[in-house]
Every structure is written in C-alpha cells, then in structure tokens.
Amino acid sequence: MGRGMRWSPIGEGKYSSIPSRTARTPPSSPGGDIELSNRHDCEEEDEFDVYSVHTSSQSKVWILAILFVAAVCFAAVSIADRNKQDQSEQQSNVLGAVEFPSDVLFGTALIEDAHTIKSNDFSPPYDIQSDFLNELGNIPPFWEEVEHIANTTGAFSGVTSWGPCYPIQYDWREQVSVQAPFRSNNDEITYLNAPGRHGDKTPQSSFYSGNHDVSINTNLAGLCRPGYIIIGQAKCGTSSLYQYLSGHPRVLPAKQKQLNYFKYLAYMPMEWYLSNFPSAQSFLARGALMTGESSPSYFPYPEVPHLIHERMRAENEPHPKIIAIVRDPISRSMSSYKYNYVDPALKMLSKRPKNPQAHAALENISEEMPDEYYIENHLFTFEELVRAEIKVLQQCLVPDGVAEQMSRSKYGPPNGMYADDFTDAAIPLINADEFCYGESISDAVPLAQWAELIQQNPNKLIVGLDYHLIRSIVGRSLYSLFMDWWYARFSQDDIYVVCTEDLHFEPAETMLNVSLFLGLPRFDFTNVTSEGMYNVGFHQGYDTLTTWDEIEEEAVSENDQDDRDYANIGYDVDLSEELRNELMEFFLPYNEALFKLTGKRCQWE
Numbered sequence: 157m158g159r160g161m162r163w164s165p166i167g168e169g170k171y172s173s174i175p176s177r178t179a180r181t182p183p184s185s186p187g188g189d190i191e192l193s194n195r196h197d198c199e200e201e202d203e204f205d206v207y208s209v210h211t212s213s214q215s216k217v218w219i220l221a222i223l224f225v226a227a228v229c230f231a232a233v234s235i236a237d238r239n240k241q242d243q244s245e246q247q248s249n250v251l252g253a254v255e256f257p258s259d260v261l262f263g264t265a266l267i268e269d270a271h272t273i274k275s276n277d278f279s280p281p282y283d284i285q286s287d288f289l290n291e292l293g294n295i296p297p298f299w300e301e302v303e304h305i306a307n308t309t310g311a312f313s314g315v316t317s318w319g320p321c322y323p324i325q326y327d328w329r330e331q332v333s334v335q336a337p338f339r340s341n342n343d344e345i346t347y348l349n350a351p352g353r354h355g356d357k358t359p360q361s362s363f364y365s366g367n368h369d370v371s372i373n374t375n376l377a378g379l380c381r382p383g384y385i386i387i388g389q390a391k392c393g394t395s396s397l398y399q400y401l402s403g404h405p406r407v408l409p410a411k412q413k414q415l416n417y418f419k420y421l422a423y424m425p426m427e428w429y430l431s432n433f434p435s436a437q438s439f440l441a442r443g444a445l446m447t448g449e450s451s452p453s454y455f456p457y458p459e460v461p462h463l464i465h466e467r468m469r470a471e472n473e474p475h476p477k478i479i480a481i482v483r484d485p486i487s488r489s490m491s492s493y494k495y496n497y498v499d500p501a502l503k504m505l506s507k508r509p510k511n512p513q514a515h516a517a518l519e520n521i522s523e524e525m526p527d528e529y530y531i532e533n534h535l536f537t538f539e540e541l542v543r544a545e546i547k548v549l550q551q552c553l554v555p556d557g558v559a560e561q562m563s564r565s566k567y568g569p570p571n572g573m574y575a576d577d578f579t580d581a582a583i584p585l586i587n588a589d590e591f592c593y594g595e596s597i598s599d600a601v602p603l604a605q606w607a608e609l610i611q612q613n614p615n616k617l618i619v620g621l622d623y624h625l626i627r628s629i630v631g632r633s634l635y636s637l638f639m640d641w642w643y644a645r646f647s648q649d650d651i652y653v654v655c656t657e658d659l660h661f662e663p664a665e666t667m668l669n670v671s672l673f674l675g676l677p678r679f680d681f682t683n684v685t686s687e688g689m690y691n692v693g694f695h696q697g698y699d700t701l702t703t704w705d706e707i708e709e710e711a712v713s714e715n716d717q718d719d720r721d722y723a724n725i726g727y728d729v730d731l732s733e734e735l736r737n738e739l740m741e742f743f744l745p746y747n748e749a750l751f752k753l754t755g756k757r758c759q760w761e
C-alpha cells in the first residue's frame with residue numbers, strides 16, 4: 157500500500173481509495189468506466205492491483221492497454237531496482253560491508269607481516285600537498301610518517317602504517333577502491349567490532365585498579381587510534397564539542413560519544429578499546445584523518461591521565477591530543493545540580509523504586525504530585541547543597557590540609573603513581589574529589605557533609621541517589637585541581653582548552669581553532685554549529701540536538717534573559733546575588749590558577 161492512502165471496502169471485491177491530502181488526483185479514464193486508483197503512474201507499480209472496474213466490452217480494450225503499460229512499467233522498475241540494488245551492494249562493498257579476512261579479525265595476523273605500500277599508483281582520497289600539514293604547521297596525530305614520506309617523495313610508497321591505523325596484513329591498495337573525497341554518511345563507517353575476540357560479553361563497569369594483566373599489543377591490525385580525546389569536564393558542552401568536531405569532513409566519529417574506557421573499562425585490552433573506532437578501511441575509503449571520543453568521566457581522576465599516557469604515549473611515540481572544555485564554574489555547578497540531583501530525584505519520586513533504602517526515603521512523601529510540589533517541599537535547594545559542600549571544601553583544601561597530605565601519601569613518593577611529579581611540583585597535586593568528602597554516617601545520612609541539612613529538613617530527599625556526583629557540585633568546578641594532573645602527564649602542546657562560552661558565542665570560530673590545533677585542514681564549521689546545541693538541560697541526550705530556535709523559544713518562555721545563564725535554559729535554579737558573589741570569590745583563585753596553567757583566559761566575570 158502506498159504512502160498517503162487508506163483503503164476502505166465499498167462492497168465485495170470493490171475498493172475505493174480515500175486519498176490523503178498528499179495523494180494525487182486520478183486522471184479521468186478515457187472510457188469513463190474504469191476507476192483507477194490514484195496510483196496512475198508506474199513509480200509504485202505494486203499497487204496496480206487495487207482498483208475497481210465496471211467491466212464493459214469497450215473497457216476491456218482499455219484494461220488490456222493499461223495492463224500492457226503496467227507490465228512495461230513493472231519491468232522497467234524491476235530493472236531500475238535491480239540496478240539500484242547492485243549499485244548499493246557495490247557501494248557497501250567498498251564503503252562499509254567488506255569483511256576483513258578472518259585471520260586479521262581473529263588473531264593470526266602478525267603486524268610484522270604487514271605489507272608496505274609498494275607502488276606509486278596507490279591513490280587514496282588524500283591531498284599530499286595539504287592534508288598532513290596545516291596552516292599552523294600542525295600535523296594530525298599519528299600522521300608524521302605519512303607526512304614525511306609523502307612530502308619527500310611526492311607519493312605514498314613505503315608507508316607502513318596508515319596514519320593512526322595499525323598495519324594490515326595485505327596490500328593497502330586493496331582498501332582503497334573508491335575515490336570518495338570526503339565522508340558523506342556515517343552509516344557507511346566500518347568498525348572492526350569482532351564478536352568473539354573477547355567473547356560476546358559486554359564489559360562490566362568497575363574502576364580499573366591497575367592490577368589486571370592486560371596485554372596491550374595483541375592483534376591491533378587494521379584498528380585505528382583516536383587522534384583526540386575530549387576529557388570533560390562534565391556539563392560543560394562535551395556533547396556539542398564532540399558532535400561539532402565529528403562534523404568536520406575529515407573526522408570520523410567513534411561508535412559512541414563516551415567510551416569511558418580509561419575510567420571504567422581499562423581491564424579490557426587496547427584491542428577492545430580501538431575496535432570502537434572506525435577501521436583502516438573506513439579511513440582510507442573516506443579520506444579521514446582522525447577519529448576521537450569524548451568521555452567526561454576521565455576528567456576528575458588522576459589515574460586516567462596516567463593510564464592514557466601509559467597505554468597511548470610511549471616515549472617519543474605519537475599520541476592523541478587531549479581536549480578539555482570548561483564552563484563558568486557557577487553555571488556548571490547549576491547544570492550539575494539539575495542533572496545529577498533534581499532530575500534523578502524527580503524520577504525516583506515518580507517511579508517509586510523498590511530498593512529498600514529508596515523506599516524508606518519515599519515513605520512519607522505523597523505520590524503523583526506535580527514536579528513543582530516536590531521541588532518546593534522535598535528537594536534541597538541549590539543553595540543548601542552548595543553551602544554544605546563549601547564548608548567541607550574550605551576545611552579540606554587549606555594549605556597542607558587533608559587533601560594535600562592524603563594526595564601526597566597516595567600518589568607521591570616513594571611509590572605513588574606520580575612520585576616524580578610531587579618531588580618538584582611547585583603547586584601540590586590535589587585529589588579533592590577523593591579525599592574531601594568523608595565517609596557515610598548511616599543509611600539516613602549517606603555523607604557527613606549533609607548531616608546537618610538532613611537533621612534540619614527530615615522531609616527532604618537525598619537517600620537513594622548518586623552521592624559521588626551530588627556531593628561535588630561545586631568541587632568538580634575547581635578545574636585547576638584536576639588539570640594539574642593532566643599537565644603532569646601531557647605537555648602544553650598536547651592539551652587544548654576550550655571555554656564553553658566561546659563555543660556558545662563564537663561556535664564556528666572556536667571549532668576552527670580546535671580543529672587547526674589538531675592538525676586538521678581548515679574547514680568552515682558554520683553549517684555544523686548553526687544546527688543547535690547537544691544535550692541541553694531540558695532536552696537531554698549526548699546526541700540529542702536542540703535547535704537554536706527551540707533554545708530561543710524556551711529562553712523567552714522562561715523569561716530567561718540573563719546572559720550569564722545562557723545555557724541553564726528551561727529550568728530554574730534560584731541563585732541569590734549574595735550567593736553568586738560568594739561563589740565567585742570562592743572560585744576566583746582556582747580560576748586564576750587554571751588560566752595560568754593553561755595559558756587560556758575564559759570570560760567568567
């Protein structure tokens with residue numbers, strides 16, 4: 157049945173169509189006695205059987221004539237379809253569906269056996285003159301060998317590894333059978349996800365302790381490394397940054413924005429991690445220079461930069477660039493309050509989960525009330541949570557206080573992961589997130605910092621939620637404390653810092669700067685960024701786009717004209733001028749430390 161039509165019976169063996177607004181009007185039939193359906197051409201010939209006929213001798217001639225035309229159309233369409241199908245099969249063969257030989261997928265391929273490119277007739281869709289060295293003099297990560305060979309010989313002969321991709325066992329030329337200049341469709345990207353390599357099991361989340369025996373160099377043939385890793389911070393626009401960057405025609409996305417490998421899944425071998433990125437085949441067919449991922453879970457944990465360095469930055473080896481994005485800390489804290497506390501609490505109130513702890517917490521709270529009622533009566537305000545947290549942080553972060561001492565003892569000399577960095581660090585490395593927030597007191601008081609609040613407001617809800625995110629609404633906006641660890645493992649040349657405000661107010665220019673830093677060729681991001689923002693508070697989802705019009709509409713309906721709250725749109729978080737000033741004062745030294753460390757100043761006044 158065709159689009160735009162419904163059929164209703166009008167009598168035995170007879171049907172008439174009820175055209176929708178989009179259906180075409182049938183032509184009047186020459187004999188006047190054939191009611192053709194509104195399908196009168198041969199575009200969708202499969203519906204020709206649906207019409208009603210008042211048979212007469214005169215009309216038989218017309219019937220035969222029409223059946224003849226229909227048959228001719230049918231034959232023509234079948235041939236066209238067949239051709240289309242052949243074409244698309246051919247396309248998918250060269251663009252995506254070609255399987256790697258099983259020895260490459262499943263482990264007998266040896267990297268040492270890899271063929272180098274032997275002849276000059278190898279012509280993948282890359283421009284030797286301009287692709288591997290951009291106007292800033294930056295080479296995209298992992299392309300140094302190709303750049304060197306291409307620019308000295310004017311050809312690709314002798315290249316052993318294709319940019320970020322590990323060598324494959326057979327001739328590189330076989331991987332390039334199409335001259336598709338740039339990526340046109342993400343669906344055509346091949347990922348070498350080989351079920352069976354490590355069993356079909358889905359990796360379980362757990363923090364990597366560093367004690368697992370992970371063989372990191374097994375069977376990497378044909379897999380490609382990320383050229384950039386967006387590390388966070390959470391709620392600072394990591395989703396938009398990732399999606400915008402993926403809009404560069406020479407960048408291919410990972411299977412998903414957040415792989416969380418170096419935080420939760422590092423007990424899996426690198427082979428697993430890299431199978432989440434496009435294959436060498438996709439790079440070659442698409443003329444890609446880079447892929448990457450964006451996991452805000454990396455930002456707050458000192459173990460992560462150490463691990464990325466260990467696994468991806470062997471001495472003098474090429475390695476991915478690190479991109480951090482930071483937002484006005486007050487604005488980020490409000491977004492986090494909403495995302496990590498208000499939304500999950502409201503969800504819990506509406507879903508009434510069975511787990512005994514949550515159940516007990518919800519016992520005296522009325523059911524099926526509007527959100528506003530719960531927010532007013534049963535949720536802690538932003539101010540309440542923030543003041544309780546700041547009290548704890550101020551004590552913990554005093555010079556030579558708990559955070560400093562505990563961090564030194566865990567990560568410093570003699571055997572800590574960062575032993576050498578403590579010896580000569582001018583600024584002490586501090587893991588506030590791990591050492592400032594104290595222990596649980598009881599089922600009713602999950603963390604000491606909330607003891608007083610809970611005592612004074614027994615009707616308010618905090619039990620049963622994700623405490624490690626709620627406890628650090630402010631703390632995770634002290635960016636310099638986290639970035640210190642990243643700079644202990646990566647140099648200024650390896651790290652690029654984006655201010656969320658720049659991404660908001662000058663998106664195309666900001667993205668151009670990020671991409672040039674990465675060594676990519678110049679690209680005008682205007683069409684990409686003008687689509688909207690991703691993962692906005694009132695429309696969540698890492699790949700959920702909210703158009704600028706929708707954002708504008710929501711801002712107007714909320715009467716939210718405060719420039720400083722440009723992103724906290726669609727929800728209200730009360731913030732008195734007094735608390736704003738206090739917070740600005742609290743954040744100031746950390747902001748200044750960040751600007752000094754990174755050499756980048758964000759406009760957060």
Ligand SMILES: Nc1ncnc2c1ncn2[C@@H]1O[C@H](COP(=O)(O)OS(=O)(=O)O)[C@@H](OP(=O)(O)O)[C@H]1O
Nearest residue numbers: 390391392393394395396491660689692693723724
């Ligand atoms: N282009 C641009 N400019 C400014 N701000 C932007 C942009 N894109 C997204 N956003 C805001 O960033 C918030 C979501 O950040 P993340 O995607 O990093 O969140 S997450 O940690 O991955 O969940 C979320 O903030 P809130 O809406 O205040 O919650 C988004 O609105």
